[in-house]
Amino acid sequence: MKTVTAVATAASSIKDAPHVLGRRKYPIIINISLSCILFIADLRALTEAFASPRPVLDVILRQHHRMPPAPASATSSWSLFASTIESSSSSMVGNRIPINENYPGLKRVHSNPDVYVIEKFLDDASCDDLIHKAMEKGTSRSPVAYAGWTDDIKDLLGLAASGPVSWFAIFGAWYEAQGDVEASVLSLVLHALRNYACLFVVALVGIAAFLKFRADSLQELRTSTSTTLDDLSQFGARNFVVRASDLFGNASSSSDDGMPAASYFEAPTVIHYEKDQALAPHYDANRSANVEDANRGGQTLSTLLVYLNDVANGGTTRFPKLPAADYEQQVKGERNLEIIPRKGDALLFFPADKYGMFDERTEHEGCPAVDSKWIARIWRHADRVPPPFGVSDESIKNHL
């Protein structure tokens, strides 16, 4: 709306400048016509930006590379961006990837979108081994990156270019022409173009600085530490990948290329939360996965989390957009689906449909830990995940 106001102000300042009419007629005529065109373009851009199913500023929190959209429940300025997120239509989301529906212990705790708990997915020894191997390797602050930044750049640049940049460029050229009785249409256009180029660069730098600030701020939303375990000679990691392969089967949604299911997995990641550490509401899928995650298997079609220890207080996994489940590990008295971590149990859900369509209903968070919490996670992608993000073909062949 600010742009519209700026446009209106600029338009009225042109109208209110009678001295221009007395001197030369064409600058004002050109200005008025260009103003009208830009005003319409600007309104269109703004309408599209706010009504589009894809949020203007869509941030996804992902470890290593992606980050969640602004949490609706988060305090601070993120809620500002969250307001634009609600628009994508869940009716456009198709079926999830297939899984082995007969997997032992599989319990559906929510339908459409499907969320499952798999009781006793991993035995105690495997859970302990994953924790110990992670401790031996050493965990470091879980990195967070900004998903959707490519689209955000496009959106913001588009808005700036059709709005303020055009307006200031034309207004500047018109202003310069005021003192110059010899000014021709050509020189006015050239001035406007020069101004446009300069202002475009300024807008570009401003947008880059804003996005950098935003990416840095995202780190605050995830305070856990973590490491990846891609050595399948370790029995904890191997058992996790073997069970995940049994669960997902070898059928790939995008291509049934006969490759082992594990070649679609990111290597297991072990995550540790100490007291007060948390992961803010986020999505595991990335609306810009095709571009931003091209080297790591594209879209995340499924998330498989295993709780590696019992957690009596805090550290639940909560889905703020889904209702509570009739399930014993559901936090009592909570209106949203909120699972209490129990050693060896897995949580399975589908951040995107089998075609990679983002499903915003799967927003979730790791609530602040009170007791120490350990989890291991596998993301199942749309395409094969090559090393260093995935497990090597050799390791899969030798150990699975």
Ligand SMILES: O=C(O)CCC(=O)C(=O)O
């Ligand atoms: O800690 C949890 O319960 C959730 C973790 C999670 O969502 C993630 O690692 O993407």
Ligand SMILES: [Fe+2]
């Ligand atoms: Fe997540």
